[in-house]
Amino acid sequence: MKKISLCIAVLLFPLLALAQIVESKGAGTLSYSGPSVPQEVKDKAYVKAQVSAIERYFAASGEAEAQNFDAIQDKIEENLEKFILNTTVLNEQDMGSQHKYSVAVRVELNLARLRNTLRASSAAGKANNGAKSQLVYLFVGREAASVRTFDARVLQRTEAEVTRSGSAKGTERAAVQVESGGSSQQKADEVNYRLLPITNTATAITNLFSQGGYQVVDPAYVIGDGDFKAVNKDFSSGNDLSPATLRSVVATLRKNRIPYLVIATLDAGAPSKDPATGLARSAVNVTARVLDLSNQFPREVASVPAKSYFGVGPDNSVARDQGLKEAALAAAREVISRLNAVGVQ
Numbered sequence: 001m002k003k004i005s006l007c008i009a010v011l012l013f014p015l016l017a018l019a020q021i022v023e024s025k026g027a028g029t030l031s032y033s034g035p036s037v038p039q040e041v042k043d044k045a046y047v048k049a050q051v052s053a054i055e056r057y058f059a060a061s062g063e064a065e066a067q068n069f070d071a072i073q074d075k076i077e078e079n080l081e082k083f084i085l086n087t088t089v090l091n092e093q094d095m096g097s098q099h100k101y102s103v104a105v106r107v108e109l110n111l112a113r114l115r116n117t118l119r120a121s122s123a124a125g126k127a128n129n130g131a132k133s134q135l136v137y138l139f140v141g142r143e144a145a146s147v148r149t150f151d152a153r154v155l156q157r158t159e160a161e162v163t164r165s166g167s168a169k170g171t172e173r174a175a176v177q178v179e180s181g182g183s184s185q186q187k188a189d190e191v192n193y194r195l196l197p198i199t200n201t202a203t204a205i206t207n208l209f210s211q212g213g214y215q216v217v218d219p220a221y222v223i224g225d226g227d228f229k230a231v232n233k234d235f236s237s238g239n240d241l242s243p244a245t246l247r248s249v250v251a252t253l254r255k256n257r258i259p260y261l262v263i264a265t266l267d268a269g270a271p272s273k274d275p276a277t278g279l280a281r282s283a284v285n286v287t288a289r290v291l292d293l294s295n296q297f298p299r300e301v302a303s304v305p306a307k308s309y310f311g312v313g314p315d316n317s318v319a320r321d322q323g324l325k326e327a328a329l330a331a332a333r334e335v336i337s338r339l340n341a342v343g344v345q
Contacts, residue, residue: 021085022109024060026053029102037094037101049105050080050087057109068118068340075117083110083117118340133344134215135260136222136253139205139331140235141196141324143268193236196268201325205332212336214260222256223249239265239287254293260344264288264304264331266324271316280316283308284323288331290339302338304331 028048032041054076058069069076076083085108092103209216219228230245241249241263253261267285274281288304309330311323 022057022111023106024053024057024109025090025104025106026050026056027102027104028052029100031098031100033099041101042092042103045101045103046087046089046105047077047080049103050084050107051077053105053107054083054109054114068337071340072117076114083114084108085110118337133260134217134258135209135262136217136219136258137205137209137262137264137332138219138231138249139198139202139262139264139266139328140231141198141266141268141328142193142235143196143320145192145194191237193267195232195236196266196320196324198266198324198328200321201328204325205328208329208332208336212340214336217256217258222258223252227252235265250291250293250298259292259294260301261291261293261298262288262335263291264328264335266327266331268320268323271319274310274312277312279312279314280319282311282313282316282319282323284311284320284327286327286331288335290335290344292344301342301344302335304334304338 026049028045028051030041030045030048032038051073055069055073087108088106090104090106092101094101206216206218223231227245227248230248231241234241234245250261265287269283269285271280271282273279285306285308286304287306289300290302291298292301307330309323309327311319311321311326313319313322
């Protein structure tokens with residue numbers, strides 16, 4: 001067992017190291033005059049392609065990240081060598097008849113430095129320690145414990161039309177026309193969830209929010225046991241907090257002058273086999289939203305649409321826990337990006 005664990009660690013270590021280095025492609029095209037392409041035009045197109053690759057990475061990461069790129073684009077262009085570790089020219093083309101030069105590149109991005117620059121440029125990053133917002137996060141991991149399905153309820157209707165006519169002998173003859181139709185109703189499945197601990201990931205989540213410029217308050221210090229039980233009960237049978245539970249939690253946070261509440265659900269699916277490694281794999285679907293409690297009525301200032309992440313491990317339990325960790329950290333990063341995009345500090 002130790003040998004297997006060691007092998008898994010060896011396989012995952014390069015992946016963890018490469019997590020801070022990502023590849024992206026970009027292209028740059030410029031016009032020129034004269035019989036041939038000046039070197040100056042080639043150099044500018046090369047830089048334009050590099051910037052395009054960085055912009056493409058942010059665009060692929062979502063709308064919030066694209067907005068964040070706009071905020072730091074000037075800094076990136078001024079210091080490209082700090083954010084790009086390596087550049088490979090994929091193709092270059094001189095379109096002489098159109099007097100245009102184009103170059104396509106693939107770059108290796110220093111993701112850690114890009115994120116640090118984003119954090120420093122965000123409203124939260126610029127704020128003084130005393131002005132940085134406090135927040136509480138409720139991240140709930142769970143998996144389906146039981147699913148109750150219902151057969152479709154079929155409603156049928158029959159209508160009859162009768163026409164009567166008298167005969168010469170006083171008898172009656174009836175012609176009956178029948179029309180039938182109906183509808184069916186399908187009741188949604190009832191799903192009960194088993195809550196899963198994510199305490200091993202809590203420190204990493206807190207660290208991400210802290211690096212993002214926010215002061216994280218442990219919910220254990222401000223939310224009472226009764227509210228915790230209500231939160232667990234709500235998420236054991238549904239996808240959101242009940243109005244009564246939410247009002248109680250919001251009232252408690254307001255009493256402690258905490259302006260932001262982050263709620264995330266992490267749903268672990270049925271385990272499967274990873275096609276690449278043959279190990280156990282678990283998919284985790286995550287959704288999140290952020291409530292601003294500073295006004296008279298709470299309002300949603302950011303949300304993370306449903307997205308799936310995968311964990312891989314030697315058995316189903318390890319794969320599930322790894323998937324929960326990946327999903328939780330990804331949700332925290334996405335929340336920070338969206339808060340930065342709307343200028344929340």
